[in-house]
Amino acid sequence: MRKQKPMSMEDLLKDLQGQKNMQEDPNNISLDKLFNGSFMRKHSSFDSFAEFLEKGNFQASTQAEINNIHEELFDRHVARETKFNSWKSMLDTANSEYKPVN
Template sequence: MGRPKPMSMEDLLKDLQGQKNMQEDPNNISLDKLFNESFMRKYSSSNSFAAFLEKGNFQATTQAEIKNLHEELLDRHVARETKFNSWKSMLDTANSEYNN
């Protein structure tokens, strides 16, 4: 038997914080994974999704919290700060790129 693969520091921190699920639910991908740094640099003026939300004075860390945001305000922020016309088109593109 081989030795187990060492955990990355990020995974270890998530594990210690109790935020890592045993199995990732494809319908509930973390926003940081979905809107990773590469995606945000490609399509927006922000380096991270957290910075993008902060710039619009939005507070959300989960997809459920995003759904509770005022959609029209979020759409306007997306149109102003990204290459997308709406939150839905941004989310659809992120899901598509994540799954490919």
């Protein structure tokens, strides 16, 4: 078993705040990047994911916070305000359409 290099305080803070960038962690895409303006305009009447959340009176800026929203309430908001019938469907589509900018 390999011993992991300890994280610096700065890296730990970035990790805790969810601010790691794509180069550091390609599996952890920020919600703003995943649900960019182009995606939101294509699949809803909103210009941003933040606008979409605000319309439903949801306050979340990370995937973990989204996961804490009552699933049925969020699914209803997604179905009412987007072309998707559920949050899972919206998330799956965003992941499949996402293309990182190099």
